[in-house]
Amino acid sequence: MSDSAPVLTIDGPGGAGKGTISRLVAARLGWHLLDSGALYRLTALAAVKHEVPLDDEPALARVAASLEVVFVAENDATTVLLEGRDATTAIRTEQVGDAASRVAALPAVREALLQRQRDFRQAPGLVADGRDMGTVVFTDAPLKIFLTASAEERARRRHLQLREAGVDASLSSLLKEIQARDARDMQRSVAPLKPAIDAITLDTTRLTIPEVVDRLTELLTERGLASAT
Numbered sequence: 001m002s003d004s005a006p007v008l009t010i011d012g013p014g015g016a017g018k019g020t021i022s023r024l025v026a027a028r029l030g031w032h033l034l035d036s037g038a039l040y041r042l043t044a045l046a047a048v049k050h051e052v053p054l055d056d057e058p059a060l061a062r063v064a065a066s067l068e069v070v071f072v073a074e075n076d077a078t079t080v081l082l083e084g085r086d087a088t089t090a091i092r093t094e095q096v097g098d099a100a101s102r103v104a105a106l107p108a109v110r111e112a113l114l115q116r117q118r119d120f121r122q123a124p125g126l127v128a129d130g131r132d133m134g135t136v137v138f139t140d141a142p143l144k145i146f147l148t149a150s151a152e153e154r155a156r157r158r159h160l161q162l163r164e165a166g167v168d169a170s171l172s173s174l175l176k177e178i179q180a181r182d183a184r185d186m187q188r189s190v191a192p193l194k195p196a197i198d199a200i201t202l203d204t205t206r207l208t209i210p211e212v213v214d215r216l217t218e219l220l221t222e223r224g225l226a227s228a229t
Contacts, residue, residue, distance in 0.1 A: 006125040006225045007140075008216065009133035012147035013182050013193060014097065015154025017204050017212065021147065022129035023078065024213045029127075029226050034120040035071070035078065036130030036137070037100065039113050041091035042069055042082050044099035054102055061108035067116075094169075094177060101181050104131070105188040125225070131185060134196035142225055145216060146195035149205040151178050 008025065010018050019035060026033040043064045044054070052059045072079040080088045090096065103109055110132075117137050120126055128137065134144035149157075155175035162169040185193035195201055200219070204212055220226040 005121050005123045007138045009128045009138050009141045009144045011133050016147045016149045018129045018147050021212050022127045025216050026127040031125040034128040040104045041096050041100040044103045057106045057108050061112045064109045064112035107190045131193045132191035134199050136191045144196045144199035146199045146201045153205045
């Protein structure tokens, strides 16, 4: 890739805190943000909306290639518009997340979204959040992070989020869903979930969000990719 804008890739399993951490680091640095998982969730949501079977790979690839998506950055969050409608909440449901994991395992869908993701790389820099940002999409990124946490901790965090949103959910069911999604993501034939060879693995099980954000900005500064804040 010829674009010289620096990229910080943050990969890892669902619930490790990638989304929150990526948004906060991008905001601190004034960099662009790519939530690649949202693109797969939007593809799944659009497929369901247009009654496209989740096992019809060619049709799903066409859905991915023609997504009408807009990311609207706000003070402390990002609003996601699909075909002109707010899909921010809809794409974060467990059902859409499960569908997105299935859709993301299809090679034709991943290929359809590859260039769209790379187009987010613009000055002054990009924080790319996903599962294959460092291994496939931005292989030349100067700093790659693999963010992880125990499945139990990730289930606990998700359970807390749902409770705060007024959604009743079973902690044991969430744990099973997370474990099943991890297995599917790690075992898929295309772009399986794993750390890049040159990635730094950071376990957030016992770390606070501010501690992780500080650590990542320190690493960027140490490598001359960002100014001290």
